[in-house]
Amino acid sequence: MLLSRSSVYTMLQNSAAKDRIINCLPPPFIRQATPYTGDDFDEKVKNAVNSGRMIETGIKLSKLIVLGDVATGKTCLVNRFCHRVFDSNYKATIGVDFEVERFDVLGVPFNLQIWDTAGQERFKCIAASYYRGTHAIMIVFDVTNIVSLAHCAQWLEEARDANPDTNPIIFLVATKRDLLHTSSSYSQIESEARRVATNLGAEYWAVSSKTGDCVEELFIRVAALSFNRAVHRELQGAGKRHSRISLPKGIKLGIWKTWTTVEKNTCSHQCKK
Amino acid sequence: MQEEVVKTFLKNFQLSSEEMFALKGSSRDSPITSQFFEALNKTQIIRNNTKYLLQTGHQKTALDIMEQMNVARESALERLFRWFQAQTRTPDPSPLIPEALAALQERPVLFKMVIEEWIVVRRGWLTRGFLDALTLGGPGGAPKPIELQAHDPLRYVGDMLAWIHQALPSEREAAQLLFSKCVDIDASEQVQQTISGVSESVCRPLKTRIEQVIVSEQGKGDPVGGKKAVHLYKISSLLHFYMSTIKQVTGKGLLVSTLEELHQLSYKMFISSLQNQVTHACDRVEPPGETLAPSAGVAKTLSLLTEIVTAATVSDDAHQDFKQIISCVVDPLLNAISESGASLGAFEGAVYLLNCLHQLHSTLSLLHTSSDKLEMIQGQIDAQLDTLSQEQINGVFHALGLSSIYPVIIPSPPVPLSSHPSCQPLAIQAFSTKLDGFLAAPDYLMFPHTRYLLSSSFRKQLHQRTAHAIISTYAQLHNLVHKPENEYSDPSSLMPKLPDVVKSLLL
Numbered sequence: 001m002l003l004s005r006s007s008v009y010t011m012l013q014n015s016a017a018k019d020r021i022i023n024c025l026p027p028p029f030i031r032q033a034t035p036y037t038g039d040d041f042d043e044k045v046k047n048a049v050n051s052g053r054m055i056e057t058g059i060k061l062s063k064l065i066v067l068g069d070v071a072t073g074k075t076c077l078v079n080r081f082c083h084r085v086f087d088s089n090y091k092a093t094i095g096v097d098f099e100v101e102r103f104d105v106l107g108v109p110f111n112l113q114i115w116d117t118a119g120q121e122r123f124k125c126i127a128a129s130y131y132r133g134t135h136a137i138m139i140v141f142d143v144t145n146i147v148s149l150a151h152c153a154q155w156l157e158e159a160r161d162a163n164p165d166t167n168p169i170i171f172l173v174a175t176k177r178d179l180l181h182t183s184s185s186y187s188q189i190e191s192e193a194r195r196v197a198t199n200l201g202a203e204y205w206a207v208s209s210k211t212g213d214c215v216e217e218l219f220i221r222v223a224a225l226s227f228n229r230a231v232h233r234e235l236q237g238a239g240k241r242h243s244r245i246s247l248p249k250g251i252k253l254g255i256w257k258t259w260t261t262v263e264k265n266t267c268s269h270q271c272k273k
Numbered sequence: 274m275q276e277e278v279v280k281t282f283l284k285n286f287q288l289s290s291e292e293m294f295a296l297k298g299s300s301r302d303s304p305i306t307s308q309f310f311e312a313l314n315k316t317q318i319i320r321n322n323t324k325y326l327l328q329t330g331h332q333k334t335a336l337d338i339m340e341q342m343n344v345a346r347e348s349a350l351e352r353l354f355r356w357f358q359a360q361t362r363t364p365d366p367s368p369l370i371p372e373a374l375a376a377l378q379e380r381p382v383l384f385k386m387v388i389e390e391w392i393v394v395r396r397g398w399l400t401r402g403f404l405d406a407l408t409l410g411g412p413g414g415a416p417k418p419i420e421l422q423a424h425d426p427l428r429y430v431g432d433m434l435a436w437i438h439q440a441l442p443s444e445r446e447a448a449q450l451l452f453s454k455c456v457d458i459d460a461s462e463q464v465q466q467t468i469s470g471v472s473e474s475v476c477r478p479l480k481t482r483i484e485q486v487i488v489s490e491q492g493k494g495d496p497v498g499g500k501k502a503v504h505l506y507k508i509s510s511l512l513h514f515y516m517s518t519i520k521q522v523t524g525k526g527l528l529v530s531t532l533e534e535l536h537q538l539s540y541k542m543f544i545s546s547l548q549n550q551v552t553h554a555c556d557r558v559e560p561p562g563e564t565l566a567p568s569a570g571v572a573k574t575l576s577l578l579t580e581i582v583t584a585a586t587v588s589d590d591a592h593q594d595f596k597q598i599i600s601c602v603v604d605p606l607l608n609a610i611s612e613s614g615a616s617l618g619a620f621e622g623a624v625y626l627l628n629c630l631h632q633l634h635s636t637l638s639l640l641h642t643s644s645d646k647l648e649m650i651q652g653q654i655d656a657q658l659d660t661l662s663q664e665q666i667n668g669v670f671h672a673l674g675l676s677s678i679y680p681v682i683i684p685s686p687p688v689p690l691s692s693h694p695s696c697q698p699l700a701i702q703a704f705s706t707k708l709d710g711f712l713a714a715p716d717y718l719m720f721p722h723t724r725y726l727l728s729s730s731f732r733k734q735l736h737q738r739t740a741h742a743i744i745s746t747y748a749q750l751h752n753l754v755h756k757p758e759n760e761y762s763d764p765s766s767l768m769p770k771l772p773d774v775v776k777s778l779l780l
């Protein structure tokens with residue numbers, strides 16, 4: 001059994017844990033169910049990384065928010081990925097919780113800040129303030145609860161309202177996959193969910209936090225796409241706002257940069273072509 | 274042989290020229306390298322080694338070497354200190370910072386100073402980041418500046434607090450790295466203190482803005498229809514929520530106490546604005562019309578209460594506030610209600626009060642929080658129902674001609690009863706006839722005004738109490754009339770119905 005790792009431990013490492021090293025773009029869950037169709041990181045991004053031309057100082061950081069109805073399994077999903085645990089007792093999230101996961105993407109240290117919001121109506125006014133400036137959005141629904149799928153569009157709309165001019169990466173995630181035993185009951189949900197995903201412009205995933213099925217793959221994909229987007233954005237913005245961009249801006253306050261160049265490991269996630 | 278000895282001596286008791294160089298650097302400002310720490314470590318080893326010289330009687334040599342090492346260390350730490358200070362000011366400090374801090378632990382004054390410096394510099398960045406987020410927004414203006422939300426106070430306050438909360442993980446991460454190599458200190462305590470120190474910088478801009486929101490919210494006109502109190506309450510519970518959330522990251526500190534202060538202020542403003550709003554709403558509690566229904570003012574005041582209690586969503590210990598809030602609304606409302614009904618007759622007055630109390634009771638019980646007040650209101654309801662049923666029983670007894678019979682047969686009727694003027698056979702006969710009329714149309718039992726009672730349960734209770742009074746009196750009288758010693762000549766024609774029959778007809 002793997003040990004659960006505290007976030008402190010993760011951060012103090014000079015390089016990311018082995019299973020957090022990404023050297024090629026991991027594939028989507030279903031090729032036909034994603035708007036992010038590139039097979040690899042953008043050429044520009046790879047060039048910038050390879051030439052060592054990383055403009056911003058400080059560890060690169062992207063912010064992911066996890067949204068969705070009450071008890072759809074948001075917290076379990078985050079805990080499965082960050083701590084490798086699963087708790088079948090439900091404990092409602094109060095306001096928001098956060099986790100930080102450290103990755104090395106193409107040899108560059110990269111932090112994913114994960115903000116796990118509460119689904120309860122009473123916390124909506126709080127959660128909404130966390131939507132600002134998010135780079136990735138994960139909308140979660142419960143495969144055994146079709147109503148939670150129906151609410152996904154509304155969750156996304158609210159998150160988008162807070163980010164009218166940014167263009168976050170969006171994931172629609174079906175949880176509790178282990179609870180549907182027959183493939184027919186699942187495929188019915190899946191076709192509906194994929195239709196919703198297409199409408200929302202989201203990449204579709206189905207996972208189980210209980211068994212851990214596809215959870216790693218999902219987050220690795222989120223990290224890789226967020227990284228790609230972050231570097232891209234940085235390259236675009238570099239010319240225009242150079243003076244400001246090198247300064248810490250709020251949540252992206254410079255911690256310090258890559259300690260030493262992280263050695264290139266062999267691909268820990270198979271590149272499926 | 275000689276050479277070997279010299280070599281070994283030098284190795285154990287002197288720094289090599291490379292080591293000296295690493296300690297001193299090529300110039301005053303040359304950067305610290307990892308060799309620096311190796312050499313610094315070496316000076317410590319040499320200092321330890323001198324005890325062998327002491328043991329073997331080379332006192333003078335030992336002291337000389339000790340002195341040399343002390344001097345080398347002293348100036349090395351000085352240099353390290355200056356370098357560290359410069360490093361804290363760059364957004365991209367050297368990865369050797371944790372090691373440098375650990376080395377400085379030996380000099381508590383320098384150690385304290387660099388941490389202070391670190392905090393001061395990061396404070397500057399944090400404030401700058403906060404002000405940028407407020408006024409400029411993200412890169413290229415996305416997301417939009419938080420101040421654009423200033424027209425929506427709740428959103429504005431929430432966005433500011435969420436921004437600060439979201440800045441803390443990075444601060445924590447940085448502080449954890451900073452102290453990661455230090456030994457013999459409570460690192461988590463140091464980390465907390467450092468984040469708390471850094472976060473102090475946002476207190477001022479945050480405080481002025483939130484105070485402004487609170488004050489301008491408080492100053493808004495239109496107290497009656499407005500949402501002023503509700504807004505203030507929401508702001509106050511938001512502040513409370515963030516105070517406890519941020520406390521988990523920073524421990525106690527200026528930011529937490531600032532939030533506490535702002536929470537207190539907003540709560541105070543909320544209560545005073547609520548009192549104002551309730552006073553205005555209560556002025557609108559007008560005397561009832563013909564139907565004795567509560568005027569719109571009552572519903573309005575109560576909906577204010579509901580709105581506030583259900584707005585207290587984010588704070589888990591809001592229940593502590595509710596007691597005060599409910600008193601703030603219910604006590605003046607009860608006064609207003611009794612004033613507005615003052616000109617009514619006793620019976621109408623009771624019906625009106627019951628209607629109002631009924632509305633209050635149902636509102637409060639939906640809020641699931643107010644057992645004290647609810648009990649108090651239930652008590653008033655019971656008292657009013659008692660009054661009302663007593664009135665009604667009196668009235669019905671009068672109408673049935675029982676009012677003169679009843680006092681005679683309770684508690685100890687005279688014998689023979691038939692010769693008492695109020696209970697002569699004719700009087701009994703008259704009662705029976707009237708009762709038959711009632712039984713044919715039992716609604717007559719109820720006073721006309723009781724049909725204005727909004728609660729059907731109250732109506733039913735009244736009806737039952739009245740019916741029971743009639744039934745028990747009838748049974749008593751029936752029994753007495755049928756007793757031979759009371760000398761009624763034909764009891765069953767006087768009171769032909771059995772008590773059970775009356776009972777089944779009335780209930």
Ligand SMILES: Nc1nc2c(ncn2[C@@H]2O[C@H](COP(=O)(O)OP(=O)(O)OP(=O)(O)O)[C@@H](O)[C@H]2O)c(=O)[nH]1
Pocket residue numbers: 068069070071072073074075076077087088089090091092093094117118119120175176177178179207208209210211
């Ligand atoms: N069988 C199964 N149960 C799950 C899975 N994921 C979550 N659950 C259960 O679903 C319930 C809710 O999970 P949470 O993760 O706390 O839900 P949440 O979305 O964070 O809820 P809020 O914080 O209130 O918004 C818990 O009882 C979990 O044990 C899963 O993959 N399989």
Ligand SMILES: [Mg+2]
Pocket residue numbers: 074075076091092093116117118119
């Ligand atoms: Mg949760």
